[in-house]
Amino acid sequence: MKGVLLAGGTGSRLRPITHTGPKQLVPVANKPVIQYAIEDLREAGISEIGVVLGNKGREAIQSFLGDGSDFGVEITYIVQGRPLGLAHAVGCAESFVDGDDFVVYLGDNMLKRGIVDVVDGFRTGGFDAGIALQEVDNPTQFGIADVDEDGRVTHLVEKPDDPPSNLALIGIYVFTPRIFDAIEEIEPSWRGELEITDAIQYLLDDGGAIDSQVVEGWWKDTGKPEDVLEANRLVLEDLEATRAGSIDTDAKVEGRVDLAESSRIESGAVVRGPVSIAENTTVETGTYVGPYTAIGANSTVRNAHIENSVVVGDTEITTSGRIIDSLIGRGAAIGSAEGKLPEGRRLVVGENSQLEL
Amino acid sequence: MRVITLECPDCGTVVAANELEDNRIMKCPGNDCDSVLRFDDLPEDDRSFYLENKEQYRL
CATH class of the missing domain: 3.90.550.10 (Spore Coat Polysaccharide Biosynthesis Protein SpsA; Chain A)
Structure with a gap:
């Protein structure tokens, strides 16, 4: 066959x-x-x-x-x-x-x-x-x-x-x-x-x-963003975690967390599974990665709160805002506008994007 | 509806007639294959049928 x-x-x-x-x-x-x-x-x-x-x-x-x-x-x-x-x-x-x-x-x-x-x-x-x-x-x-x-x-x-x-x-x-x-x-x-x-x-x-x-x-059928998030949740539900990467002593890691060998969770970060973190990715201090999140390769997450989301990869997330239920494409950078004037959100958004601010 | 395709003789990649007709001459889309595929490589009967029923093969 x-x-x-x-x-x-x-x-x-x-x-x-x-x-x-x-x-x-x-x-x-x-x-x-x-x-x-x-x-x-x-x-x-x-x-x-x-x-x-x-x-x-x-x-x-x-x-x-x-x-x-x-x-x-x-x-x-x-x-x-x-x-x-x-x-x-x-x-x-x-x-x-x-x-x-x-x-x-x-x-x-x-x-x-x-x-x-x-x-x-x-x-x-x-x-x-x-x-x-x-x-x-x-x-x-x-x-x-x-x-x-x-x-x-x-x-x-x-x-x-x-x-x-x-x-x-x-x-x-x-x-x-x-x-x-x-x-x-x-x-x-x-x-x-x-x-x-x-x-x-x-x-x-x-x-x-x-x-x-x-x-x-x-x-x-993973045809829509919400379907990708749902599929991600369903697969992570059965995740077999292998914490192959490095976890700093003062990092808090709970539940099933699949951490690639070349990735790291730094002191002061909190990761609560089920979570998947791909290669060459760093979860830095002050970050919370919540359940049902997958972070793709070559990414950095610093001082952010993210949960129930899919980060495709090559991504830098440094905002202090909370990111939930999100699908973030390759190469995206989500920074912080804190302290900048005039106050407000600064966006470079591609065609057909969907944002809820 | 008749589905018309051409199989690359070197790598086995299959190409639909609409793709061949759009390109007329194309490098085989198979990975690492250097063959050249032509609409004219299709059997005469397939070519005639396709050209006579071209509208069927367009959305």
Whole structure:
């Protein structure tokens, strides 16, 4: 079985972070989102992975993943170009898949328990496709599956006004090569995209058997800043802390704190986990780093109060103000205006930024 | 809808027809691959189909 990892999209809901990089490389607990997907595929026994790229951030993703050997997999790149829909993206992978069954994984999704159950469920049943589902509170906002008592899918509907169930498609699919015949038969939707739900529905209408697996544990689409913070919180919740870095005697470090070997927590700083601190980062005196914070590499935090936040990296934070629930992009500098006249906040803010002052 | 792609003969990187047609001639986007890929490398049937149905491949 092979893997097809979809890593296109514009990341418009994550601007301005995605003005300078693809959404799949936004870190959650100091690890790019796409790496979680690679690890899930590998855990499911899949080592040949086709990564489908759009036009946004292509080089950055290729630079990060390389040939896959750093992650124990073998990667082939598939350039989709224009975002013509998920089914088009899957269709582009046909020559890579080369007759095998394959898993499709959206590269900005995260699952607590990975995809082993979904893949195993598919393997046991002789199905034409398998889809991962999760119960949601707002089914009118999702693609929804209607399933029978055996878990077989009977119908799919996109963002229904009258949902037949609360089981949402979460962007993990297992396909046989039959899906390529279905993709060839469908036409672009009203929004001009070739929809994967239409292709699956075609399989159903053609007598195909579609398995479903209801995924236990959390699932996150990291498309928006609040989703990144929530995913960061969920991953840090299970953080295995290794305090490899140096902690000064008079620093106060409580709970699970993952501190990279080259990083330091200085005297007079307070760090309360779960917290992740990446390489070459210093938490200086007078700083409080509170729960559910991830601070990226090559950063300095001095005299600041920060909690429930993601700092991407290469960042200097020296404000005495409290920073909470924030996503701070690479290379940002947040200083102090204390003592400066006229009093006020001094901002250089990129397009599409969101601030609450 | 017919999805048309070209596979780099040297590294296996796959490129969609819309990308090839936009560039006409392009360096293979595979990591460390020096091959040159052309829209004209597609089979005649694929090229004709793409050009006759070009609007389908635009958003």
